[in-house]
Amino acid sequence: MSVALPLPRQPGASLWRRRRDALPGFGLALGITLTWLSLIVLVPLSALVLRPWELGVTGILQVLSDPRVLAALRLSFGSALLAALVNLPLGLLVAWVLVRLRFPGRRVLDAMVDLPFALPTAVAGLALTALFAPNGWLGAPLKAVGVQVAYTPLGVFVAMMFVGLPFTVRTVEPVLRDLGTEAEEAAATLGASRAQALLRVVLPALAPALLTGFGLAFARSVGEYGSVIFIAGNRPLVSEIAPLVIVQRLEGFDYAGAAVIGLAMLLLAFVVLFAVGLLQAWLRPERRA
């Protein structure tokens, strides 16, 4: 069987001329992909976008002004933002240690960072609860100094830190590795102190990655369910997260109400991520200058 030599490929050429492509299988692969994507993701998600409107605008506002819903949204978004913020310096520290320093046990430490990614959320939730419960390994000493983590909003924050930390480490790490030390050396040669070099050369170069890490950690924590509900105590208005309110509404067959809260969560999260993106864009020209 003879095969025609492939024509030079034109990027953006019409979809329908693909038949002449030397590589077969585009139609089949795209067909499988679109079917898979539509059935599993797009059609079900469209239900989330469409169902809230059954309630009408007044109904939607009524759901969103429920004090319990408001408190849950405030807790979920507040703790997720705070946890992602606290993870920035911690993640930077871990990334720095992994990239710049050589010490025994570094590989183990490196592998450990991924643990929250791999550990099922229910297991993480159970583990953190056991650890921070008033009689737990960390809970008992903390209780002695008057701090209770488990079954309080602080527990929600701790669980969110746990799930978010690897995101910050793993986004900063490759950038720090690629950055090398030349720029710092140049700064040092030009008379900058160590602190000046770090603050004015290294940190600006890492800022976009740090922001990405912040966004990823936030996005993951804000919707987190399994790791949080065990340690949270789930007291309405106090330590009840938004995903749990959704679950309760679904259990009461209030589908539209649940969809309203779910859609509100998605939209709010996109607003936060959009703001992070804007901040990144704003930081970038400064870095190139």
Place this chain on the structure above:
Amino acid sequence: MISSPATRDRPLTRWTAVILAVLLLTVFLALPLAAVFTEALRRGWETALAAYADPDAQSAIMLTLLVAAIAVPVNTLGGIAAAWCVAKYEFPGKRLLVALIELPFSVSPVISGMVFVLVFGAQGWLGPWLQERGVQIIFALPGLVLATVFVTFPFVARTLIPLMQEQGRTEEEAAATLGASGWQSFRLVTLPNVKWALLTGVLLCNARAMGEFGAVSVVSGHIRGETNTMPLYIEILYNEYQFAAAFAVAALLALLALVTLFAKTLLERFSGRRREIA
């Protein structure tokens, strides 16, 4: 990394950083893991083993394996197809397609489960129609599988896409010029080129499929011995104050996570590249 004297921090600074990082990761990551195994064995091996012998535990383990056995191949096939289009061809809307494939990662697990309830649940779009025909999706195996497929959707595609994009299409084109059929070139050229990445993707997809909690919790209905996967069974045991049994089952899943991490590290060493898990 070898650094010149200008960028080398004082030993005190360096060691403080290392100690702080080790302390942070130990307290935050290693201790919780240790707590799971300690609690599981607190009442001895017999209690832990008895927890696994319970018929409800056995059915939870079987259901978890079954759900993963359906969800992982579906997402592997879909992931390969998606990576093939995105990496080997140019077409309008490609960036949108990639963004949509990654979408499930930015959706709360509870919302991931809820969307299927909104479609197939008793008051869902298709609920009444399904009910008339006696088809049960929510609170049954199909719902669990759908929710699991949704949350593990991007894993295979996103591990394959960067690698296949890097490899380009010259080898496949050469194979085509030499007379290979599409299927032959896929099987003999493309697959061997991406085998380690594919394995990593499948591994991570499987770990998440077996460990998923939020999404399956919404669609499961928590029927004992019928629709409880292992993570859901853990929650039930815990709420019934059967702590030793809850932690024993949790320890099994923690072991799965450790094996996954270990295998991922090995695979990275084989293929010489790092991959993100999520």
